[in-house]
Structure formats: C-alpha cells, structure tokens
Amino acid sequence: MISTNFHLVIGILLFSIGVLGFIIRRNLLICFMSIELMLNSVNLIFVTYSNMVKSTIGLMYVFFIMAVAAAEVSIGLAIIILLFRQKGTVDMDSLNTLKG
Amino acid sequence: MFRYIVFIPLFPAIGAFLNGVFGHRFTKNAVHTIAITAIGLSFLFSLYAFFQLIGLPSHERVIEEVVYSWIGTGNFSVNVAFLLDPLSSIMLLVVTGVGFLIHIYSVGYMHHDKAYWRFFTYLNLFVFAMLLLVMGNNFLMMFVGWEGVGLCSYLLIGFWYEDNNNANAGKKAFVVNRVGDFGFILGIFLIFTTFGTITYREVFDKATMMLPYGGTLATAITLLLFVGATGKSAQIPLYVWLPDAMAGPTPVSALIHAATMVTAGVYMIARCNVLYSLAPFSLGVVATVGAVTALFAATMGLLQRDIKKVLAYSTISQLGYMFLGVGVAAYSAGVFHLMTHAFFKALLFLGAGSVIHAMGGEQDIMKMGGLRRHIPRTFLTFFIGTLAIAGTPGLAGFFSKDEILWQAFSSPHGHPVLWLIGAVAAGMTSFYMFRLTFLTFFGTERMDEHTKHHIHESPNSMVIPLMILAILSIVGGYVGVPEALGGSNHFHHFFEPVIRHIGEVKEGHFSHALEYGLMATSVGIAVIGFLISYTFYIKNPQLPEKLKNSMAGLYKLIFNKYYVDEIYEFVFVKGCKGLGTLLWQKFDVLVVDGIVNGAGTVVEFFGKTIRRLQTGYVQNYAVGILLGIVIILGIFIF
Numbered sequence: 001m002i003s004t005n006f007h008l009v010i011g012i013l014l015f016s017i018g019v020l021g022f023i024i025r026r027n028l029l030i031c032f033m034s035i036e037l038m039l040n041s042v043n044l045i046f047v048t049y050s051n052m053v054k055s056t057i058g059l060m061y062v063f064f065i066m067a068v069a070a071a072e073v074s075i076g077l078a079i080i081i082l083l084f085r086q087k088g089t090v091d092m093d094s095l096n097t098l099k100g
Numbered sequence: 101m102f103r104y105i106v107f108i109p110l111f112p113a114i115g116a117f118l119n120g121v122f123g124h125r126f127t128k129n130a131v132h133t134i135a136i137t138a139i140g141l142s143f144l145f146s147l148y149a150f151f152q153l154i155g156l157p158s159h160e161r162v163i164e165e166v167v168y169s170w171i172g173t174g175n176f177s178v179n180v181a182f183l184l185d186p187l188s189s190i191m192l193l194v195v196t197g198v199g200f201l202i203h204i205y206s207v208g209y210m211h212h213d214k215a216y217w218r219f220f221t222y223l224n225l226f227v228f229a230m231l232l233l234v235m236g237n238n239f240l241m242m243f244v245g246w247e248g249v250g251l252c253s254y255l256l257i258g259f260w261y262e263d264n265n266n267a268n269a270g271k272k273a274f275v276v277n278r279v280g281d282f283g284f285i286l287g288i289f290l291i292f293t294t295f296g297t298i299t300y301r302e303v304f305d306k307a308t309m310m311l312p313y314g315g316t317l318a319t320a321i322t323l324l325l326f327v328g329a330t331g332k333s334a335q336i337p338l339y340v341w342l343p344d345a346m347a348g349p350t351p352v353s354a355l356i357h358a359a360t361m362v363t364a365g366v367y368m369i370a371r372c373n374v375l376y377s378l379a380p381f382s383l384g385v386v387a388t389v390g391a392v393t394a395l396f397a398a399t400m401g402l403l404q405r406d407i408k409k410v411l412a413y414s415t416i417s418q419l420g421y422m423f424l425g426v427g428v429a430a431y432s433a434g435v436f437h438l439m440t441h442a443f444f445k446a447l448l449f450l451g452a453g454s455v456i457h458a459m460g461g462e463q464d465i466m467k468m469g470g471l472r473r474h475i476p477r478t479f480l481t482f483f484i485g486t487l488a489i490a491g492t493p494g495l496a497g498f499f500s501k502d503e504i505l506w507q508a509f510s511s512p513h514g515h516p517v518l519w520l521i522g523a524v525a526a527g528m529t530s531f532y533m534f535r536l537t538f539l540t541f542f543g544t545e546r547m548d549e550h551t552k553h554h555i556h557e558s559p560n561s562m563v564i565p566l567m568i569l570a571i572l573s574i575v576g577g578y579v580g581v582p583e584a585l586g587g588s589n590h591f592h593h594f595f596e597p598v599i600r601h602i603g604e605v606k607e608g609h610f611s612h613a614l615e616y617g618l619m620a621t622s623v624g625i626a627v628i629g630f631l632i633s634y635t636f637y638i639k640n641p642q643l644p645e646k647l648k649n650s651m652a653g654l655y656k657l658i659f660n661k662y663y664v665d666e667i668y669e670f671v672f673v674k675g676c677k678g679l680g681t682l683l684w685q686k687f688d689v690l691v692v693d694g695i696v697n698g699a700g701t702v703v704e705f706f707g708k709t710i711r712r713l714q715t716g717y718v719q720n721y722a723v724g725i726l727l728g729i730v731i732i733l734g735i736f737i738f
Contacts, residue, residue, distance in 0.1 A: 019726060022719065023723055023726070031718075031719075092717065092718060092719060093717070095716075095717075096715065096716030097716060
C-alpha cells in the first residue's frame, strides 16, 4: 500500500511543475498543457484526501473538474488556433497587445 | 366697491403686452391707439379715484385694496396690494396725466421711427412699473416698481441702440441706479429684520412705538433708503447718469428723466415720512445733499451747449430742491414741487423736442437762434415753461419753490444757510433758463441755410400737449397758494393725513412780513439772473465771450462739469477694472486654475506611474497571482 503522503507529494510536485512551466515557457501550447497539469494535480490531491477520509464528496469534485476541464480545453484550443491564424505564431512574448 | 383701483396699473400692463407681443404686426395707428387708450383709461380711473378720495372726510382718506397674497412663508408674507391715499393719488394723477400727454406727443415725434411699436411698448411698461411703485402698499411692491422703472429707463435711453453711445448711456444709467438700489434693498432688509413686516401701515405704526427719536436704527434705515433715492433721483453723488440719459428720444427724457421716474426718491421719502421724522440726522443729510445738488447742478447747467443737457442739469437741480423740501420735513412742499416740476419740466423737454424736430435733429443751441419767428407756438409754450421754472410770481414754479425756500428757512429742521443756497440756485436757474430761451428763440439766426430752409412748426399731436402743459404750468400752482398770500394752501391740507407728526415739534413763529421779505428776495435774485442773462445774450452778445476769456480756468472747469465723470471714470471704473484684472490674473489664473489643473496633473502622474504594471504579458500576471497566493498563505500559516 502506497502511503497517502506519497500521493500528496506527487500532487504537489505536479502542481509546481505546472506553475513553473506556465511561468517559464513562452509557447502558448506548452503553457496550456501546464494549466492542465495543475488541474490534474489538484484532481490527484482530491482523490487522495477522499480516500483518506472515506468520503465520496472529493470524488464528486474530481468529476466536476474533469468535465469543466474538457470544456475549457476545447474552447482554449479553439482560441489558440484562431490566434495562430491571426498572428502566425503562438509565442507569448509577441502577444502583449494589452500593454498599458 | 373699490375694485377699480386694480385697473389703474393693469391698463398699461395690458397695453404693453398687446403691443409687445403683437405690435410688429399692427399698423402705427393701431399701436398708438392701444397705448394711448391704455394710459388714458388709467388717467380717467385715477381721476375717479382722486374725486372718491376728496369725497371722504380727511382722516378716512386711505383705501387699501388687496389683490392676492403673493408670498406667504412663515413669518414673511407679502400681498400684492394697492394703497390709495392723498400722496399716491397725487402721484397717480401726475404719472398718468403727464404720461398721457407725452404718449400723444410721441405719436408726432416718433412718427418716422421704424421701431414704433417697441417705443410704445416700453412707454406703457414704464407707466405700469411707475404705477406699481407709487401704488404698492408695501416696500417690496415699491421695490418691484423701482426696479421696473430702472429697467424701462435702460431700455428707453438705449432705444436707438444702433449708436454705441446711446447703448452705453443706457448701461451707465442702469449700473449707477443699481448702486443706489443696493442701498435701497439693504434698507428694506433692515426694515424687515427690525419690524418683521414690510407693509407700510404696520411698519409706520410699529416705528412710532419701537424706535426712539433720533435712534441709530431709524437713522440707518433712512440713510440706506436715501442711498437708493440718490441713485434713482439723480442726487450727488449718483447723479452722473441723468445727463447721459439724454441720449434717449426726447419724449422719454420728458416722461422718465423729468416728470416721473426721477421723482421716485422724493415719493419714497414722503411715503416714509414717519421714519425720516424719527431720524433728524438723516433729514439733515437729505436736506444738505438736496441743497448742494441744487446749487452744484445749477452751476453745471450754466454753460451747457446742448439744449437737452441744460434741461438735464436743471432737472437734477430741481430734484435737489425737492429733497431740500422733504429734508426739512416739509413733505407736502417737496411733493408740491414734484407736481409743478412735472408740469413745467415735461413742457420744457417736449418743447425742446419740438425745437429739435424743427431743426432736423440739431441740439446745439449755439447753432440756433431767432426761432421764435419760425415756430411761434413752440416758442410761446417754451417761454411759459421758462417763466414757470424761473419762479415768476403767479406761475406754478413760484408757489412750490417759494414754499420750499420758506420751509428751508422756517422749519425746525431748516437753516438759513439752506435757504441761501436754495435762493442762489434759484437765481442760477433763472439765468440758465433764460439763456437757453434767448439763445434758442432770440438773437441772430446761426443755423446754416439748409437747416433754416427746413424749419417747420411741429404737428398738432405735438403742439397740443405743449399747450395743455403750458396751461398747467400757469395754473398748477394755485392749488397750493400759501396763507401768507391770502390762499388756503389746499394742497398742504389735502396732503396732511399722510404725514404723522413725531414728538414735540415746536413750530417756529415767524411773521408774515418775514415771509414776504424772503419771497421778495428770492424773486429779486431770480430777476437778477434774468437781467444778467438778458445783458449777456440779447443786449450785448459779445460779453460772454470776453468773460469766458478773462476767466478761462473757471470756464473750463464748469464747462467740463467739474470733471466729475472723469474722476468717476478714473476712480470707480478704472478701479473696478484694475481690481478685476488683478483678481483674474492673480487669483483666477494662479489659484483657481491651479487647483483645477493640479487635480488633473496629480491623476495623470499616478496613471503614468502605475500603467507600467500593465505589461500585457500573461506570465507576468501569473507571477503576480502566484506571489499573492504565497503572501496569503504566509499570512494564514504564520
């Protein structure tokens, strides 16, 4: 039986990788994947705790998150494709038109 | 049963409304028919009111007519209400009577004017305002009329506004009047705070009980009111607008700046006689200002070359007489002179208008002369007016002027010096009026051939009012023949109920002999004035020129009216302008604009600084979010 702590540490590591990836990488697709990574790390933590306290509420949240993430991914990818068609690039450094 | 009083001011208001709104579509005939009918009906109603009043016993001669409640808030309530008593009925007759004649005269005089309807609208509006002034039963109504006549005066002086000088004269009259009105309204405020009411009857009743004789409050109120009177009635120091007001059409000068509006101050003091009698100091001020004005303005009239300007200074001088009269607590004498002056001054102004009409617009008396052969009817009436104003025994001016001089000498508030000033001014009046007559109607004809060829007598619509006024100037004085001359002074007795005697006034006992003596002296002085004038301008026309050269400095000083206008221009106009410029450049530009622009600058500075945070890079924002979470977590944990 793998301990609860192991799962939690995996979750934290995944989240940190997602955060760092989002901040450091300049490719929009990679950043998008990092966001998904963060979502899934949260899912992992939900499942872990749900198992720990013997409650199904955490599992329920996981399903919600997966449903929302699926919808979000389809919209996000659509936006990225449109951006690519317009600008010809997905480099985030060139996407600063909201500069004040 | 007395509802008809309301119609006296209402008729001119209706006339002004009809002509003002629809006048531009009416024919000239319709316009003047409306205007003259309106004031004619007013005059008839005033006459009826007068006889109604005469029919009552003398102590019941007060009729008050409340039309409606105008303002009613808390302890301040004002009615639109009219008061008919001997004083207001005399004023009514003068205003509507003389006004009626002047309306008729205007038909001929203004015949060629393209803004005919506008002129008659203003005239009717003016009469309406003047009637409100004299008929109101409280100070607010008087103030409304007071401002109304000021407005109409402005409109009428600047009637020919295409010429900038005329427009400026109108503005000057308005602004100078506003200075006086400021004092007047302060006086009304003080009356309200003191008595809690502004209705004449209540104020005067309370005044006799509340205010001590000679107290500060009574003095303050009366002096403030008098400031208003100096503006409206052209007394020192606010007389400067009246000579300039001659820029208006001549009937306007006759109606407003001789017969009616300028007498508002005299009316006001006669109306407030209770308050003035309580304040002997104010009476002294009024009498002194009046006497000084009478003399000062008379000297300025000596050398004027414009026929209307002479009459303008003469008007100021005569108004000074009226103030001298009311200032020695001889209210009936002041109002008596007001009435006779309205007759002969309106006559003189209208006569001058007729002369100007005949001369094709020329106003310089040095370019006239010998006109009596060309316009005999104007000459005759003008000459009667001159005799009346100069105080020729038997004519209107003699009785009223002499009454004032006698009162100035004999009244408990009077002083021989006041009499002396008045008598000297009477001599000057006689001199400049005969000078005017001689230069205009006698001597050599100094106009050019072209003008001479066109001289013609004025139409009947102008001459008939002159004749009526001439008759009034002759007989108008007989209502107030003093007892010393075997009369019974009806005017004084009629006027008596208006005046309330305050305290113990010890009547000076003077013999009739003294009265005769003073009378003879003033007539003598007037005759001297006439003789000098006769020598200068008929017998020996070169003499004035010689005298002028020998006293060039004095001549220049008087000819330029003591440079009063220039001094006022320098002190007040330039002063105000300087102050305004200073405030504009220092306070407005630096302080006010500084604050407004400063607010903008500060916001702009912060905006410029903070906008750097908005890089547009999503990752920078993400770092911000991350940092925020870390900080919040840190706070939770530690």
